[in-house]
Amino acid sequence: MKKIFSLMTGATLAAVATLVAGNAAAAGLLNVSYDVSRSFYKELNPAFVAQWKQQTGQTITIDQSHGGSSKQARAVIDGLDADVVTMNNPLDIDAIADAGLLPKNWAQQYPDDSSPSWSPIVFVVRKGNPSNIHDWPDLVRSGIQIVVPNPKTSGNGRYSYLAAWQYARTRPGASDTDSIEFEKKLFANVPVLDVGGRDATTTFVQRGIGNVLLTFESEAKLILANFGADQYEVVNPSITVRADNPVALIDKVAAKKGNTDLAKAYLKFHYTPAAQEILIRNGLRPSDPAVVQKHVAEFPPLHTFTVAKDFGGWPHAQKLHFSDGGIFDQIISRASK
Amino acid sequence: MTTPATPQTDTGGAIADTPFAPLVQTNAAIGEPRLVRWLLIGLTLLFLGVFLLLPLLAVFTQALASGVGAYFSAMVDPDALSSIRLTLLTAAIAVPLNTVFGVAAAWAITKFKFRGKGLLITLIDLPFSVSPVIAGLVFILIFGSRGWLGPWASEHGLKIIFAAPGIILATVFVTFPFVARELIPLMQAQGTDEEHAALTLGARGWSTFWHVTLPNIRWGLLYGVLLCNARAMGEFGAVSVVSGHVRGQTNTMPLQVEILYNDYQFAAAFAVASLLALLAFVTLGLKSFLEWRHGSELAAVRGH
Numbered sequence: 347m348k349k350i351f352s353l354m355t356g357a358t359l360a361a362v363a364t365l366v367a368g369n370a371a372a373a374g375l376l377n378v379s380y381d382v383s384r385s386f387y388k389e390l391n392p393a394f395v396a397q398w399k400q401q402t403g404q405t406i407t408i409d410q411s412h413g414g415s416s417k418q419a420r421a422v423i424d425g426l427d428a429d430v431v432t433m434n435n436p437l438d439i440d441a442i443a444d445a446g447l448l449p450k451n452w453a454q455q456y457p458d459d460s461s462p463s464w465s466p467i468v469f470v471v472r473k474g475n476p477s478n479i480h481d482w483p484d485l486v487r488s489g490i491q492i493v494v495p496n497p498k499t500s501g502n503g504r505y506s507y508l509a510a511w512q513y514a515r516t517r518p519g520a521s522d523t524d525s526i527e528f529e530k531k532l533f534a535n536v537p538v539l540d541v542g543g544r545d546a547t548t549t550f551v552q553r554g555i556g557n558v559l560l561t562f563e564s565e566a567k568l569i570l571a572n573f574g575a576d577q578y579e580v581v582n583p584s585i586t587v588r589a590d591n592p593v594a595l596i597d598k599v600a601a602k603k604g605n606t607d608l609a610k611a612y613l614k615f616h617y618t619p620a621a622q623e624i625l626i627r628n629g630l631r632p633s634d635p636a637v638v639q640k641h642v643a644e645f646p647p648l649h650t651f652t653v654a655k656d657f658g659g660w661p662h663a664q665k666l667h668f669s670d671g672g673i674f675d676q677i678i679s680r681a682s683k
Numbered sequence: 684m685t686t687p688a689t690p691q692t693d694t695g696g697a698i699a700d701t702p703f704a705p706l707v708q709t710n711a712a713i714g715e716p717r718l719v720r721w722l723l724i725g726l727t728l729l730f731l732g733v734f735l736l737l738p739l740l741a742v743f744t745q746a747l748a749s750g751v752g753a754y755f756s757a758m759v760d761p762d763a764l765s766s767i768r769l770t771l772l773t774a775a776i777a778v779p780l781n782t783v784f785g786v787a788a789a790w791a792i793t794k795f796k797f798r799g800k801g802l803l804i805t806l807i808d809l810p811f812s813v814s815p816v817i818a819g820l821v822f823i824l825i826f827g828s829r830g831w832l833g834p835w836a837s838e839h840g841l842k843i844i845f846a847a848p849g850i851i852l853a854t855v856f857v858t859f860p861f862v863a864r865e866l867i868p869l870m871q872a873q874g875t876d877e878e879h880a881a882l883t884l885g886a887r888g889w890s891t892f893w894h895v896t897l898p899n900i901r902w903g904l905l906y907g908v909l910l911c912n913a914r915a916m917g918e919f920g921a922v923s924v925v926s927g928h929v930r931g932q933t934n935t936m937p938l939q940v941e942i943l944y945n946d947y948q949f950a951a952a953f954a955v956a957s958l959l960a961l962l963a964f965v966t967l968g969l970k971s972f973l974e975w976r977h978g979s980e981l982a983a984v985r986g987h
Contacts, residue, residue: 385946409930410930411927411930413928421927423828423829424830425826425844425845426845445829
C-alpha cells in the first residue's frame with residue numbers, strides 16, 4: 347500500500363513539474379481560426395515561418411486552434427490568448443471588438459475588407475445530377491430534399507439563406523414578400539437542420555440523405571477530394587453570395603505577448619502571391635483577381651452579391667433575419683406546419 | 684441419472700398430501716425450460732455484441748483501415764503525441780488529488796458524526812448530477828478574462844483556462860465523486876468498531892487510519908481509483924469547454940479524436956480512439972484482476 351502511495355505521489359510531483367515548466371515556455375503566435383481552415387493553415391504556416399526566418403533570422407512557431415467560428419470568438423473573449431483571429435464571418439470578429447480586444451474598424455486595416463479570401467455558396471449534387479438541379483428554382487420543386495445547416499447556428503446556413511433571399515427578390519417584378527414565400531418553400535424541403543457546415547456534409551455524404559447540399563465552394567471541393575469526384579458534382583447557381591473570410595489582429599493580446607510586429611507580418615503574408623496560391627490549392631478564392639484569373643477553369647466567374655451592400659451589413663442582416671423571433675424563425679414555424 | 688439434486692422427484696412424491704403444493708411449482712420453475720434459458724442467454728449475448736463488441740470492433744477495424752503503417756504514423760504525429768502526454772498528465776494529477784480528497788471525505792462521513800453531513804454527501808454527488816458542459820463553463824466564469832479571478836490571474840502571468848491547469852481543474856471536478864462514492868458504502872458496512880478498538884488500545888488518529896482503516900478499504904479504494912482514472916482520461920465535455928483547442932498544446936485524446944474526425948482523417952481519428960480504448964482495457968483488466976483476487980472484499984463495494 348505504501349509503495350502505491352509513494353508511486354502516486356511521485357507521479358503527481360513529476361506531472362506538476364512538467365506543468366510548471368510548460369507554463370513558463372515561450373509562447374508562439376496563436377492563430378484562432380474557424381473549423382475547416384486547418385488544411386489551409388497547415389500549408390500557409392510553414393511558408394510564413396520560412397519567410398520570417400529568412401528575413402529576420404528568428405525561428406518562430408505558430409499554434410493553431412480550430413472550432414466553430416462563434417465558439418472560437420467566445421473563447422477569445424473569455425481569454426484564449428489569440429494574437430490573430432482568422433474567421434469565416436465578420437460578425438464573430440465584431441463580437442471580439444465589442445469586448446474591447448481590438449478596434450471596431452478592424453475591417454479597414456487590411457485590403458479587401460481585411461478578407462484575403464472568400465468562397466461562394468454552391469450546390470453539391472450526386473453524380474450525374476439525377477434530380478436535375480441547376481439553379482435556385484429547382485430547390486423548391488416538390489420531392490426535392492435539401493441539406494443545409496441551421497442558419498441560426500452556422501455561417502453556411504446564414505449565407506445559403508441570404509443567397510436564396512437575394513435570388514427570389516431579384517427576379518423581375520419580385521420583392522421581399524416573394525423572398526419570404528420562396529424561403530418558406532425551400533425550408534419545407536429541408537428534412538434535417540444540422541448545427542454546423544461539417545455536420546451537414548456528414549448528413550449528405552455519409553448518411554446519404556438529400557438530393558442537394560448547400561455549402562461553401564471550398565467545402566464542396568473538399569467533399570470531391572475526400573469522397574470522390576466520381577460520386578458528386580458541383581452546380582453553380584445563377585446568383586450566389588460572396589462569403590468573406592476576414593482576418594484581424596487582436597491588438598491587446600499581441601501587444602502583451604510582444605508579438606505585434608510578427609502578427610501584423612503574418613496577416614500581411616495572407617495577401618502575398620505565394621499565400622494566394624495556397625488559398626487556391628485549398629479551394630478558397632483569393633481576393634487578388636489576378637490569381638483567380640490564372641485558375642479560371644477551377645474557379646469559374648460567378649454572379650455574386652455581398653451582405654455588406656445588399657443586406658445593409660452583417661449586424662443588420664443578423665438582427666432582421668436570424669435573431670429570436672426574426673424572419674427566419676417565422677419562416678421555419680410556418681414551414682413546419 | 685438420479686443425482687441428489689432432484690428436488691422435483693423428492694417433493695413430487697409428497698405432492699398429493701402436502702399443503703405446500705405451490706412451493707413445488709416454484710421449485711420446478713428454478714429449472715427454466717431449456718428454450719427459455721438459451722433465449723435469454725442468446726439475447727444477452729446479442730445485446731452485448733451489438734452494443735459493446737461491435738463498436739469496439741469498428742474502432743479497431745477503422746483504425747487499421749489504411750494499414751498498419753498509417754496506424755502507427757497517426758500515433759507518432761506530434762499533435763497526437765502531445766494529446767497523449769496531456770491526457771496522462773491530467774490523469775496523473777487529477778487521480779491522486781481525488782484519491783486523497785475522496786478518502787478524506789469518505790472517512791469523515793462514515794466514521795464521524797457532525798452537522799451538515801447530508802450537505803457534504805450532496806456536494807460530493809454534485810459533479811455526477813451537473814452536466815459536464817456546465818462544469819466547464821463554471822471554470823470559464825471563474826477564471827475567464829471577464830471572470831472573478833481571471834483578471835488577477837492574467838496580471839500575474841498565470842494561464843489557467845485554455846491551458847493545462849484549466850483542463851486539470853475541470854477533470855478534477857468531474858471525477859471527484861468516484862473514489863468517495865466507492866468508499867462510503869464499504870466503510871459504512873465496516874462500521875467504526877475496529878477504529879474504536881484501536882483507540883482504546885492507545886493508537887492515535889493517524890496510526891488508526893494508516894494501520895486499521897486503510898488496510899480495510901484498500902481494494903475498494905483501488906477500484907475507485909481505477910474508475911476515476913478511466914473517466915479522467917476519457918472526459919470530453921467539460922474539458923472541451925476549457926481547452927481552447929490549441930493544436931499540439933491543449934487537446935486531450937478525446938478532443939484530438941474529434942478534431943481528426945472532423946478533419947476527415949478517419950483512420951487517424953480511430954487510431955487515437957483505439958489507443959484510448961486500449962487504455963480503458965488496461966483499466967478494466969486491472970479491475971477484473973482485483974475482482975478475481977479480492978472478490979469477497981469487493982462485494983460490499985459493488986452492492987450499492
